[in-house]
Amino acid sequence: MARQVLLEIVSAIENGSMAGSDGQIPSEAELSQRFGVSRGTVREALSQLEVAGLVVRRHGAGTYVNPKMSSRPGSIHAWFDEATAFMDMIRHSNHEAAVRILRTAVVPAEDLAGCLEVEASSPVVHMEKLLFSASIPIIHCANYVPLCLVEPSLVDRAADLFGAAETNYRFLERHCNRTVHHQQSEISAVEADEVLAAFLECRVGAPLLRVEEVGYASDLVPVFYGVNHFRGDLVKFRQLRRPSIDIADPKAE
Amino acid sequence: MARQVLLEIVSAIENGSMAGSDGQIPSEAELSQRFGVSRGTVREALSQLEVAGLVVRRHGAGTYVNPKMSSRPGSIHAWFDEATAFMDMIRHSNHEAAVRILRTAVVPAEDLAGCLEVEASSPVVHMEKLLFSASIPIIHCANYVPLCLVEPSLVDRAADLFGAAETNYRFLERHCNRTVHHQQSEISAVEADEVLAAFLECRVGAPLLRVEEVGYASDLVPVFYGVNHFRGDLVKFRQLRRPSIDIADPKAE
DNA sequence: AAGTGGTCTAGACCACCAT
DNA sequence: TGGTGGTCTAGACCACTTA
Numbered sequence: 001m002a003r004q005v006l007l008e009i010v011s012a013i014e015n016g017s018m019a020g021s022d023g024q025i026p027s028e029a030e031l032s033q034r035f036g037v038s039r040g041t042v043r044e045a046l047s048q049l050e051v052a053g054l055v056v057r058r059h060g061a062g063t064y065v066n067p068k069m070s071s072r073p074g075s076i077h078a079w080f081d082e083a084t085a086f087m088d089m090i091r092h093s094n095h096e097a098a099v100r101i102l103r104t105a106v107v108p109a110e111d112l113a114g115c116l117e118v119e120a121s122s123p124v125v126h127m128e129k130l131l132f133s134a135s136i137p138i139i140h141c142a143n144y145v146p147l148c149l150v151e152p153s154l155v156d157r158a159a160d161l162f163g164a165a166e167t168n169y170r171f172l173e174r175h176c177n178r179t180v181h182h183q184q185s186e187i188s189a190v191e192a193d194e195v196l197a198a199f200l201e202c203r204v205g206a207p208l209l210r211v212e213e214v215g216y217a218s219d220l221v222p223v224f225y226g227v228n229h230f231r232g233d234l235v236k237f238r239q240l241r242r243p244s245i246d247i248a249d250p251k252a253e
Numbered sequence: 254m255a256r257q258v259l260l261e262i263v264s265a266i267e268n269g270s271m272a273g274s275d276g277q278i279p280s281e282a283e284l285s286q287r288f289g290v291s292r293g294t295v296r297e298a299l300s301q302l303e304v305a306g307l308v309v310r311r312h313g314a315g316t317y318v319n320p321k322m323s324s325r326p327g328s329i330h331a332w333f334d335e336a337t338a339f340m341d342m343i344r345h346s347n348h349e350a351a352v353r354i355l356r357t358a359v360v361p362a363e364d365l366a367g368c369l370e371v372e373a374s375s376p377v378v379h380m381e382k383l384l385f386s387a388s389i390p391i392i393h394c395a396n397y398v399p400l401c402l403v404e405p406s407l408v409d410r411a412a413d414l415f416g417a418a419e420t421n422y423r424f425l426e427r428h429c430n431r432t433v434h435h436q437q438s439e440i441s442a443v444e445a446d447e448v449l450a451a452f453l454e455c456r457v458g459a460p461l462l463r464v465e466e467v468g469y470a471s472d473l474v475p476v477f478y479g480v481n482h483f484r485g486d487l488v489k490f491r492q493l494r495r496p497s498i499d500i501a502d503p504k505a506e
Numbered sequence: 507a508a509g510t511g512g513t514c515t516a517g518a519c520c521a522c523c524a525t
Numbered sequence: 526t527g528g529t530g531g532t533c534t535a536g537a538c539c540a541c542t543t544a
Contacts, residue, residue: 189485
């Protein structure tokens with residue numbers, strides 16, 4: 001029901017029938033009456049909208065629509081903390097997306113053994129691809145999935161299936177019976193080497209965004225490792241940043 | 254009380270007395286008994302720990318410690334979605350942090366008028382600074398705060414006070430009576446121009462992480478604009494990425 | 507089948523903001 | 526001072542995992 005309430009609030013915000021001229025939304029008590037649910041359920045829905053940045057809640061004052069966000073609800077994209085397939089990211093944001101699979105193979109884990117929590121000699125399925133936005137190559141991806149996760153009957157065809165699946169998510173869901181629960185990423189700036197420059201059709205030395213990440217299933221088993229390079233001049237990530245919850249004991253300070 | 258429960262759980266995880274050998278935490282029902290609070294309160298605490306990535310909850314199975322995170326609880330830092338003063342970021346992560354104020358001034362808003370929601374001719378207080386980690390310059394920051402936010406009695410000394418405060422957060426709290434509620438950031442990769450290269454003691458053309466952001470108070474008033482450049486070879490940001498909440502109505506697809 | 511987390515309820519009180 | 530969001534309670538039922 002919280003989900004239903006959320007959707008109704010969003011569409012009411014979109015068509016302008018929810019918020020007053022100052023952007024204020026009806027109180028939680030009123031909403032719970034209007035939708036015929038408990039106040040707790042309304043709060044659950046509003047909390048999710050708050051995390052997404054669509055509304056801002058002010059203790060004692062009310063809940064307000066965030067005009068910076070409501071401009072394109074339902075198509076929030078390229079937020080760095082959202083784990084979306086980069087292909088969908090491109091598709092949702094602007095142009096046509098295309099993918100070219102550069103290479104698929106089964107190779108030993110080697111340097112990735114640590115982060116994938118397998119032996120260095122264990123085989124991993126590898127896929128290298130190039131993503132295009134409006135025919136321009138903008139992202140180069142190299143992905144690795146431990147072969148031991150692939151359904152036993154499909155192990156022989158793993159490399160080809162990875163290529164056919166096109167994304168980590170789909171490959172893991174279809175052929176490993178796993179979903180990605182979260183991924184831990186690291187973002188940095190690097191310059192294009194000869195190989196990347198050739199693929200991304202940019203100058204050697206051009207600035208690139210590098211996103212390196214490990215995906216985990218809900219049981220905390222690492223399910224993929226990926227290194228992605230983005231044309232620095234064409235791709236940006238957005239992120240809402242907030243004061244963090246203090247996990248440290250304040251007494252300790 | 255949720256806060257108290259959270260702290261107790263964290264320290265129990267730290268000293269190893271909370272989780273079993275498989276990392277599982279006692280059930281919510283048991284925790285609520287143990288701490289003498291309702292289950293809802295325990296869930297509130299666990300939810301915060303889940304957002305921070307310290308634990309993972311699995312419907313039907315239990316709640317587990319995330320070993321990737323619990324290694325340094327209480328000092329989680331350099332997470333991109335956490336709005337921390339960059340100086341504290343350096344300090345908390347490794348070395349001694351130092352700051353050199355390069356320039357303070359009051360200038361017209363001009364190009365920043367749009368994102369700060371003031372007139373182009375309105376004055377803004379500007380501060381440019383350089384942050385050092387172990388004597389190496391690693392971050393260049395340029396910040397702007399609308400002068401109209403500064404307490405009237407301090408307007409004349411605004412530029413100097415901004416320099417003395419050293420961070421946006423402190424300046425806004427001390428002299429504008431405002432706290433930053435959230436900030437919207439954009440991260441990209443650029444190459445160092447002559448000016449930045451000189452400040453950051455790197456090659457012209459070296460890859461830099463560029464973080465551009467607008468800070469907002471809880472009433473959604475923009476309170477600062479900042480452009481920050483990070484030495485790409487020395488600074489990385491980490492981020493937990495998760496599947497996003499669908500805000501779009503699924504019927505629409 | 508037993509145990510877990512996920513959701514919802516109805517009510518209460520508090521902390522905060524505005525007027 | 527009245528209305529708002531923030532927190533907590535006690536209980537119920539459901540959905541899911543695991544053995």
